[in-house]
Amino acid sequence: MPFVNIKTPEAALTAAQKEEIIHRTTDMLAEYFSEAARPHTMVLIEEVKDGGYGRADEVFVLPPEYRAQQG
Template sequence: MPFANFKVPERALSTGQKEDLVHKTTALFVEMFGENVRPYTMVLIEEVADGGYGRADVVFRIPEG
């Protein structure tokens, strides 16, 4: 079963954008592995709380405004 796991900042994507991400990711897997994987493709979008992630010792936060 193809599986994609996206971690994004909380409230960074609208419902429509999440749906688009699911559709485009599924299409990518189908393109790579064939139509038979479509019913088994799993796309998980996890929202990470603001300040709950970082890189190179820098904690990321969504700017106000």
């Protein structure tokens, strides 16, 4: 069973964007593993709260301009 775990900053994506990522990722994996893999493919999008991750010793907080516009 293909399993993809995507970690993204909290509020960076809308629900529609997450749904699109899930569909497109599933389509891509079905291309590689065959359609037989589609019903067994798991795509997990985990949102990480601000301050819960970092890069190069810097704790990351998502700037407001990068937050998804919930609509």
